[in-house]
Amino acid sequence: MILGLDPLFSGHVGLVVVLIVVVKAALTLGICLVATMLMIWFERKIVSDLQNRIGPNRAGPWGILQTLADGLKVILKEDLIPDKADRLVFRLAPILTMVPAFITFGLIPLGGDFSNGNGGAVTMFGHTTFLQLANPDAGVLVILAMSSIAVYGVMLAGWSSGSKYPLLGSVRASAQMVSYEAALGLSVLAVVLVSGSATKGGLGTLTTNGIVNAQAPWGWNLWVTGLIPFMIFSVAATAELNRPPFDLVEAEQELVGSFQTEYSGFRFAIFYLAEFLNCVTMGAIIVTLFLGGPAGPVLFGPGWIWGFLWFFLKLVAILYAFVWTRASVPRVRYDQLMDLGWKVLIPLSLGWLLLLVAIRVGSDLGWNPFATIAVSAVVMASCYGLLVQAMKVSRRNRELEGVID
Amino acid sequence: MELAVFIAGSLICLMGAIGVVTSENPVHSALSLVGTLFGIAVLFIAQDAEFLAAVQVIVYAGAIVVMFLFVIMLLGVDRTDDIRVDPLVGQRSAAIVAGVLLAGGLTAVVLLGSVSGARSSAAAPTKDLPNVAQIGQLLFTDYLWAFEITSVLLVIAVVGAVVLARHRRDDFVDDLPGDEVPEIAAAPAEEVS
Structure with a gap:
């Protein structure tokens, strides 16, 4: 009976839905915080392994509570x-x-x-x-x-x-x-x-x-x-x-x-x-x-x-x-x-x-896929050529202006 | 419920708007503007216009105001301005007149017109499709020409800005004596090639 209540007064959202959303929000927040804590430990541990160090190993097993200890310290x-x-x-x-x-x-x-x-x-x-x-x-x-x-x-x-x-x-x-x-x-x-x-x-x-x-x-x-x-x-x-x-x-x-x-x-x-x-x-x-x-x-x-x-x-x-x-x-x-x-x-x-768009359109209209890819590759290559040319020109201009050496 | 969302959204909007005009610091004004934009996004969501809300945040809050702040920081104009000085003569009185006229007009529309308060998506072409999909369909079929023309306009604006910025750089001359006018016309125009 109580689950039929309408806490938002909207007429179609019942208490169950609101409760589910609240629980999901709380869980998401919890997962976020725990994941962040573990990520800090994970990163420090992996980086120290990759650098031939030991890394955090005092607080908790394998130093897994190090972030908690740091957090408590920093609050004070x-x-x-x-x-x-x-x-x-x-x-x-x-x-x-x-x-x-x-x-x-x-x-x-x-x-x-x-x-x-x-x-x-x-x-x-x-x-x-x-x-x-x-x-x-x-x-x-x-x-x-x-x-x-x-x-x-x-x-x-x-x-x-x-x-x-x-x-x-x-x-x-x-x-x-x-x-x-x-x-x-x-x-x-x-x-x-x-x-x-x-x-x-x-x-x-x-x-x-x-x-x-x-x-x-x-x-x-x-x-x-x-x-x-x-x-x-x-x-x-x-x-x-x-x-x-x-x-x-x-x-x-x-x-x-x-x-x-x-x-x-x-x-x-x-x-x-x-x-x-x-x-x-x-x-x-x-x-x-x-x-x-x-x-x-x-x-x-x-x-x-x-x-x-x-x-x-x-x-x-x-x-x-x-x-x-x-x-x-x-x-x-x-x-x-x-x-x-x-x-x-x-x-x-x-x-x-x-x-990707060309391939998609080609498959919709029944074009030869190899021809589509070949034409696209040619167009992209020429665009890349234009881009390189444009960058060359702008670099030369900046040299002329004396902005760069 | 809808009324509550509307009141909350419009309160955010109004508080942000008041903050924009009353803050003495430009950065605070810009931040208040972000508040207003978020309030408008909330109002869009209340109207089921999710696409507009997301784009509002991406374009206005995420790009345009960031650009404002960037310019404020780079140019170092983030000093407190004296709010009692009129930058233009008569600007303040003209602004008051315009504001009163606008407020009167809006009130008249609300009082005299027939505002139904119906949701925008009530008139949507197909009700079971999400708002985003409908906008996408219309944008790339019926309104394709307008869409393309707008994007061309934006490209022209970008190119124009670049051209203007580069021309001005030529005119700068280092260590300019106070009374000497640089010969701008004689400067080589080599950047256009």
């Missing part, structure tokens, strides 16, 4: 706000780095059985629901929106500190994140392009659930889109996260601590946590978009447990790749960063998207 520290800081924005900035990552994580399908045709839906207390906090129609667009406002935290932290190095760092960060967002979005477009569902009259889908469902069980976008969008997305994601080798934002030798320089105590801890939370979230996005999310074979027992397991394994693989990259690739120069973003990743992702 004095929280300083510089005199020249803009106090309101200074307090706001750490929160702004954290919130977009949480919201994005709410859109990730964490589990569910995609092998039986239900599309990952499970039944809880008589209600069919997905094992993800929300599944809006604009799915991927919301993820892109969150990634585009993630820049505010870093930008405002640097500006509000009222100090020179943080300001330089935040200007670098915002330029870098805005530049790589284009490549990120273009490689997501390739995924959306191939994620059409046959049941809805061949319409594509933007929902994260629909994208995972279109990949189940083995049609992962990793090979359906031809590997290139995955590589572009991974590189752009690394740059978007300001992780090595693209961590110019925190280049200690040049910028002290960059936008975090003036932060201390708990506010610094929030930045630190947000960095790793963003990393986990980005890994989860990659798993969802390219590695089929929780989709995978069900060997025995209830299917939704296997969804969690497959998702976790894929996520750990991606995160290990992140850590591995960090430990083995040296930091790039700023001009190399911008060149890679604007002159390689964006043209390549645009060209690859057009190639």
